Amino acid sequence: MASPAKRIIVTGGSGQVGQHVIATLLSHGHDVLNLDIAPLPPSLSSKVHTLRTDLTDSGQVHSALTSRFHPACPFDPATEPLNQIPDAVIHLAGYPRGMIVPDGEMYRVNTLASYNVIEAACRLGVKKILVASTVCVYGPPYAEGDMDLPCFPVDEEVDTNPMDVYAISKVCVEKTARGFARRFASFGVDIYVFRIAAVIPPGEYERFFTSWRADPRDHKAVGWSYTDAQDFGKMCHLAVLKDGLGFQIFNATNDDITVETRGSTATAFLKQASPSVPFTREMGETEAPLTNRKVKELLGFQQDHSWRMYVA
Template sequence: MTRVLVTGADGSIGRAAVHGLQAAGYDVIGLSLRYDHTSTADRPLVGDARSAKDVAEALDGVDAVLHLAAIPHPSLGTPEEVFENNVAATFNVLAQAGQAGIARVVIASSINAFGVPMNVNEVEPAYYPLDEDVEADIADAYSLSKSVDEQSARMAWRRWGTNVIALRFPLVKTREDLFRFAAMAERDPSMMAREGWAYLDLRDGIRAVIAALESPAAGAHVVGLAADDILIDRQTSDLLREYASGVPLRRPVRGRDGLVDTTRAQELLGFKPRYSIHDEEDQVVSAVTT
């Protein structure tokens, strides 16, 4: 594998992924509806991930695909626009890649794929730590689109034999932006309670992407990601007692332990996060590398 197509190449994760893949030695084809930033992609293309023609042309000579193109929040469009855009783009990319015989696709799913974090109803997760099999309760178009994307990945595996890894990203930001979100969450911890105050440093997000692209795992897999700790500088047990007292806890927590089970990421991808918002800048949390 030497050449990777990145859709959504001008998004915040997309730009970092293009740079990270190039630093790892890959040639990168970028596909974006438009470019508001200067792209470092070896071949930046303007096109729509929903277009069979645009994607087929972008796939020429490509060995693997990283699909990030999406409307990333339900507030950025009508429910119809969010759902139709995200589902159509993901299915089209998977179908074009499958028909082209590309063996590996990584798609961006979300911690919201199980529906509870953005649910308009008074619901809570079935348990903590969250894992890939937690019971779904979906009441918004964005969460539904990500759940359908994961089903589309399974279909692509069964139909074309395409190996697909769907990464369930939590809040993924640069270190500087994480501090801003942490300050907001400190003022109102309830705003992130239903996603377990989960986050991931953008640098770890790119490491996870590369690990997924390079994984030899066959089939279609959903993989949950998060830092080893929570975003807020408080004891996890205290937050649970105050904001999620009715949610069963499947394992004991200590200190600022995270509430997303990342066992599958470790076992399937060999991935473990390095960075924590609570450490000195750039201090390595774990010596485990991909």
């Protein structure tokens, strides 16, 4: 049965992750408005309007969240009423790592844009808010030097205590989301945070895995885990449809560890690769160390894009 179509605002939809999220949402029949300072590529701009919005400006965000989705001349209030509140906001915009701009500017944009979007969405009565975070909050990806994960598998209960500014900015975003979810709980607001791993867009598997396979220890920093861009779009679609979970954090990862365990197991590989890290439970034979068990159990996620389908 087809799922109900929703009106969804995506922020940062022009970026690497956002383009695939938008394409997936469109494939499920949703209506989308993109808020970004950059345009969408032509393949999407004919279907989705981009309202150029600087999300670090609170006034722009409040106005944009009540915007119409489609330009028209003249507007037809019967087709698209003025001041409609979207069914969901998916907040992806921001800097996806350090070293793009100076650290302080990255921290300012990531925290302020997220604050503005979460605050405006809650105050305007949006009932579903999805927020992009990162598995960098677990520490290793941009640490100073080699760092072990705290345990295997890493689930969403593990303490987050990163040292790099990008991950620290995302810890702040997660805390902001949690506080607003608590504050607006009686209004029926759900806020789900996705901790995304290294994102692999379609056609990029060979490139990623060729570099990773040279030495499996090379992808220790990313926790031997990844996020397929299209599968992440599917997670967003499922999250938009799933109401009533309040505040949740999900590891938005795919099922499989990124090394070949043929004849062995993920556990055996990890015991050898990170011998001092404790195990908190028995892991599946090929389970990703940054486990996605929760997103499967609570949102019913099933991956479509195992890396094994694309890497010879």
